[in-house]
Amino acid sequence: MADTQSSAPLRAHADAPASGVIHVRTRHTANFTVLSNRLAQRAGSAVTVGVAAYILSLPDGASIRIDALCAHFKEGRARISAALNELEAEGWLERRVERGPGGRIVTRTFVYDAPGATERDVPRPAEAPAARDVAEPEPGPAPKPEPGPKAGPKAGPKAGAAPDPRAAAVLGSLRHRDRRLVLSERETVALAPAVEEWLDRGVGPQEIAEALTSGLPDRIDRRPARLLAYRLAALRPPASGAVPTAPHPMPFQDCDGCDRVFRAPRPGRCRDCRDSAAGPSPLAA
Template identity: 75%
Template sequence: MAEEQSSAPTRASAGAPASGVIHIRTRHADNFTVLSNRLAQRAGSAVTVGVAAYILSLPDGASIRIDALCAHFKEGRGRISAALNELEAEGWLERRVERGPGGRIVTRTFVYDAPGRTADGDIPPPGPARPTPDEGPRAEPHAEHQDGRPAPEADPRATAVLASLRHRDVRLVLSERETAALAPAVAEWLDRGVGPYEIAETLTAGLPAHITRRPARLLAYRLAALRPPARVPEAAAQPVVPLQNCDGCDRAFRAPRPGRCRDCRASAVVSGPLAA
């Protein structure tokens, strides 16, 4: 006979610690979500952990666009967007643009409870894939200028954004030369305060059903045409005007130099003609 399962909270044992957290656990039969300790105990932003836990609790097909998340959480778009950027960078979240029924281009979002797996549940092989005979030899990682000087190394943040585009749309496969050429423009977006998640979303949103040219040319156009404005430098702090004691009434007032306060100056202006 099976052992009876109780849903009542488990009492703290007699050997419970005298300090620190003491768990009173309840056995859940339905309406619960399993989270890995890797996520629940993730160091850093509590917003990122909360957003991840909320997304994992949603049913398939639920919207996790920034607007939908902002309607649920009190945090603003900036913090929600930053949380999505962190989750995508760490592999908890992946967005792909694929061809749906009838040839429509649709965006599919995959959420992983264990990062490092593909949407098919397989663990990808480590290291770069070997080129097939049709691809020919890969370009050397360090490009050179036409005059033979080595080109500056691309910003790794920018190359990571460009590499993620192929997971959103399988047509956006870039060569190493194309990645090196596009990386400075992506780095400029990053320096202007746009996060990796938002950059990838902007570059892949509303792509045409048929791309008749190299995708690098399309991405280069979008990076130039949709370039965000530069960050406005913070205004210089205004100097604090010192406190002065009024020579007439001895009250404190702010002024760059000693003298009379506004009331005393106004009184002197009024009394002057009357005294005359």
């Protein structure tokens, strides 16, 4: 009688579990990405984890527009957009609307390998060589210096200098209007000259606080000082002392269709994408 043959190994490894997954690991020396278990084991949508892992594997500067992600994955725009929104809500991804070279509004996307981390040595658009080239005047004869003090914005604060008490009081009152606007001592010193300039132009402390806190977005950058610095510069009143207009009540949004920046109360698509999806009007025929 023939012996019974079996395809099972003669004996299992002593440290192997009796059931469940058994890892066969390989040491990688190139072309690999480190993911935290918090992300890899995230409960919920597998699409969200996959999109996050793919984005983290890309080099800096790679496009992660919805069109580019849809070209890589089989999922449609709605699921990719929902995954990006989930990652942004949990702190893995951050989209900032900033003023780039030439005053153009641009959206910069920051991806974090751990929520709560800070970007390290990331250059801003205005620091790029192209931005400096745009700001440089055309070559020509240098004008003769005029006597007397030069009109213009005040110089930045010196290291260790105390801020103007009036400006510091205005900045300190912002946290009572919005608890997210808590500034450090260093940020207060940096913002105080701009606030002092508003005061010198005849704008009262209450009007300044109203201009800085009206219509704030639902989600504020981890560093609110950047938002306040932008508003102080963009809404600076004229020398006549006219009160600046309040900022637009609608926050900036990223279009889910073309990534264009537009104002709307909630995320979605811009007017051009909505009109394109609706098709031609029947009256056009």
